[in-house]
Amino acid sequence: MNSVHDMGGMHGMGPVEIEKNEPVFHSEWEARVHALNLACGYHRKWNIDMGRHSRERIAPAEYLAATYYEKWLRGLEMLLVENGLVTAKELATGRAESKAGGASALRASEVTSFLRVRRLARVDDEVPPKFRPGERVLTHNDHPIGHTRLPRYARAKRGVIDRDHGVFIFPDTHAMTRDKKPQHCYSVRFAARELWGPRASARDSVYLDLWDDHLDPA
């Protein structure tokens, strides 16, 4: 979706300011929100791509005004209600109307192993690649209302396949319908001038990870 989360190339955002000796979390609630997201993910009611799409759907003005963990809190509330772990009424009142059935919560003793489990974005499906390293590609000029990992700044642009990462879940469908649609994901190199015109350095380039479904031969 063409919303403000897709920030690559925007102007007017101000300087990049690095905080010296930055703490991992700036307050206790930020830490709790981060942990709540992981602990709720344990129930596997949604996938990582649905998670990203929840935060993208925060209204643009709010998205820009919110701090990072405010966005994660809002996204989590959306995911919990949309996927049936919490009702809208429970969220509004803060009172549980019923206990969650069946699934048990992540326990402290399971945290280490939970975080070490390989999550399967890379899949074993035998899917032939559409492109080989060195081949020229043209990205789709497509503006889906739903989730996509092809940013606006790289649409309808010419690039070169740098390397084939192998077969991965396709986030654009996985976020919307849970369809994994396994296909090759590549690192695609774009000359900075192809993306940004003559103001960019002729020497520089931007690499994006894109899938077969984003690309046509050029």
Add this chain to the structure above:
Amino acid sequence: MSDHHDDEHAREHDRPLSGPALRAKALESLLVEKGLVDPKALDELIDTYETKVGPRNGARIVARAWVDPAYRKRLLEDASAAIAEFGFIGRQGEDMVVLENTPKVRNVVVCTLCSCYPWPVLGLPPVWYKSAPYRARAVIDPRGVLKELGSEVPEDVEVRVWDSTAELRYLVLPERPAGTQGWTEDELAAIVTRDAMIGVAQVKSPGQSKR
């Protein structure tokens, strides 16, 4: 924007993001009451990212690559496996790619769409990495960003920006600074910074001046 004339549904979606601390607390209480979350597990998750995972892990990888050519080769060919040799595996580090800086190439990592970052080797991302200025500017004006951050790139050096749009996670292997011959791996690891492994800084030896 919402006002008191809106219906229940619209208000639900327009609720302002005020009082996040209160809202987070209310949500945690609700989830605990429903049996969906164990607060002790939350404590453990927080402790993991505050004390066990962080850029010291990545610094050990870089230092090893600087002193051990065979390790460096493995790291550049199959970063996931080479990093797993240290046990730095798991969430947000499943598929790693290491990018080698040279006198002629500077690599810079960003996630323009969200906040993708290699947790097992760098920990959770700093605020600036997740912020609008960096996400907006790193791809269109990397030289300007690097210059502002005190790491200007000479004209004849190529800048490669890596936008983390998939589940690959990128770690920059900075150049080993001059004047560190004979240093131990631990001594080298101590001078490797988070920002150098993201690509917005270079590693300086303590003898070098700030700029």
